[in-house]
Amino acid sequence: MGRAGATPEPTHGGGEPPAPQHVAIIMDGNGRWAKARGLPRTAGHERGVEALRRTVEAAGDLGIRYLTVFSFSTENWRRPAAEVNTLFGLLKAYVQRDLQRLKNEGVRIRVIGQREGLPPDIADLVNRAESETVGNTKFHLSIAFNYGSRNEILRAAEAYAKALNDGTENGPLTEEAVKSFLDTKDLPDPDLLIRTSGEYRISNFLLWQAAYAELLFMDVLWPDFGRTQLEGAIAKFHERERRFGAVIPGAS
Numbered sequence: 001m002g003r004a005g006a007t008p009e010p011t012h013g014g015g016e017p018p019a020p021q022h023v024a025i026i027m028d029g030n031g032r033w034a035k036a037r038g039l040p041r042t043a044g045h046e047r048g049v050e051a052l053r054r055t056v057e058a059a060g061d062l063g064i065r066y067l068t069v070f071s072f073s074t075e076n077w078r079r080p081a082a083e084v085n086t087l088f089g090l091l092k093a094y095v096q097r098d099l100q101r102l103k104n105e106g107v108r109i110r111v112i113g114q115r116e117g118l119p120p121d122i123a124d125l126v127n128r129a130e131s132e133t134v135g136n137t138k139f140h141l142s143i144a145f146n147y148g149s150r151n152e153i154l155r156a157a158e159a160y161a162k163a164l165n166d167g168t169e170n171g172p173l174t175e176e177a178v179k180s181f182l183d184t185k186d187l188p189d190p191d192l193l194i195r196t197s198g199e200y201r202i203s204n205f206l207l208w209q210a211a212y213a214e215l216l217f218m219d220v221l222w223p224d225f226g227r228t229q230l231e232g233a234i235a236k237f238h239e240r241e242r243r244f245g246a247v248i249p250g251a252s
């Protein structure tokens, strides 16, 4: 099988690799942060939103163009209803409070994940955030909400089958064609995937897209994350040698 046209070239050979264009984050540890302080888990999620605000601002300043964060997974429905409601409420409050500012700052907002099943008020708000920022190009914030990678791939397969049936696709099925049916179709693949809270799992996040991402597991709990931790993550990224399956010329 030929190489996928979209697979980047290795980065090496003196000098630092470029700053990560796209950083993806599994924002984990809100519950433990709250528990350690004798607070309800919801307090951890509230502080998690503040960490997200700090991180979006820092990412823009540090030259990152794409930030994708995991806010609510298709598996998170298994949590108590009150916690699920809090997470929905926080998304709503975040968009309501920050949309105008983000829009003015040139941020394009996307919400990736399954729309079906979202309460209508949230779906409307998400649609509004996306449509009002569709012309922005300076920074791309993607919020994965009701997102699971297997679910995304399944929906892509269903959409592809439908397109074949409709005659709008006629194959062959290529990696590029698969990508074009994913929620992330117009995003570059993540260069760096961070998970906070000391857990070493990907948890059904961007499984297709993170094929060549550098993985970084950090001990910090998400509510304590901010500019300093993001700078640290970028420094670690710069220590990595990205080969994309190739051999670095001159390497023994």
Ligand code: FPP
Residues within 6 Å of the ligand: 027, 028, 029, 030, 031, 032, 033, 045, 046, 048, 049, 052, 070, 071, 072, 073, 076, 087, 090, 091, 092, 094, 143, 197, 222
């Ligand atoms: C994982 O921590 C975090 C989540 C499931 C939710 C992440 C949500 C936010 C950071 C705030 C919401 C932001 C928006 C924009 C909606 P956990 O609860 O699994 O923590 P634990 O592993 O310590 O229990």
